Amino acid sequence: MEKPREFEKPMGFRDLPPKLAARKRRFEERVHARFSAWGYEEVCTPTLEFFETVGRASAISESRMFKCLDREGHALVLCPDQTAPIARMAASLLKDEPLPLRLCYHARVFRAQEVEAGRQAEWFQSGVELVGLEGPAADAEVMALALDCMRACEVEDFQLAFGHTALLDGFLRERISDESVLEQLKEKLGERDLVGFQEIVNNSPLPQQAKQEVLFLLHVDKGSEGMKELAKRTRSETVLQAVAYLEACRACLEAYGFGEYLVFDPCLVGNLGYYSGVYFEGMGSGQAFPLFSGGRYDRLYERFSKPMPATGFAITLDRLMASGKLEVPETRCVGVLYPPAAMRPAMALAEKLRNEGNRVIAEVWRSERDEARMRRKAKQVLLLDEKGGVRRVDDCSA
Helix, strand or coil, rough: CCCCCCCCCCCCCCCCHHHHHHHHHHHHHHHHHHHHHHHEECCCCCCCHHHHHHHHHHCHHHCCCCEEEEECCCCEEEECCCCCHHHHHHCCCCCCCCCCEEEEEEEEECCCCCHHHHCCCCHHHHHHHEECCHHHHHHHHHHHHHHHHHHCCCEEECCEEEEEEEHHHHHHHHCCHHHHHHHHHHHHHCCCCCCHHHHHHHHCCCCCCCCHHHHHHHHCCCHHHHHHHHHCCCCHHHHHHHHHHHHHHHHHHHHHCCHHHHHEECCCCCCCCCCCCCCCCCCCCCCCCEEEEEEEEECHHHHCCCCCCCEEEEEHHHHHHHHHCCCCCCEEEEEEEEEEHHHHHHHHHHHHHHHHEEEEEEEECCCHHHHHHHHHHHHHEEEEECCCCCEEEEEEEE
């Protein structure tokens, strides 16, 4: 007999009880304060979008999208990310606004997961999109803002790893002509399967020198010396330009005061069919997955018939909440119990207490059970008499 589902949730979805919801709100507010301080304006897009427009433009694979049909038979998707919907908005509603656009958001995203993975299918994202501005200074701006958010949320021991899609692709193509091998190697890097990457290289028919140079990517110095060393090992103009671009980004981030958090990683992949330049990820101590990720995606706006450069990032709020030490300030809760005849003065007292910054619960008093229930909810309970005067104050904070 099938188990009743009345109290179950779909796999990968979850509830947020009051304390967790308050913590989420606290982190969101702190992040939004940094977004606003850097000049970014909030936008909101629909939860459902047309698959043909937003779904096909997304960096998320179709196999991971939740799809449904509207009454006219059009395919819809629950938004798997926010970048594509905001690109649609920027290319339509905001098409006459002066560039660059600095936009931010706080939203749910939905991605189907394998049953065995045991991961969430719905989570909260906060992010920014810097639209219509190109160059290292623009990429450095969004990276610096992401780091500023980590600092504001009191994340300890965080760092930003950054690379460039053209650097990785160009360096590999100098040594590997077989497209299938190239794709396998990029796939292994995307999965962070470094053992699998080494096996493919070692089992390939590449000359020994080429194998050593490809494997060097896994051991490159994480600072500026690593970029210089890669530049010495290449004749590709594409790779040299990418290295110069990253060095310019690093210089900008050092000017912001974030140089200590930077880690150069030429093996960062992201989605190579989506990102067109810098790609970066932010990691916190003890986290297996990035707290935030982003990069440049200049080709996206071509899909909306308005080609222009863009860069941005998204914070996974669930992971940020797990890493950040930001505390949720407790608002003092006051209970007001009153007899029915004293409703008017009770409401006036409750309003006065609320205006003083308290959280106030006002209820009719009928028996001692009402008092007992209120003491479980409030730090202080005020009991009123028939005329609305306070006849007793109970301190429940002990």
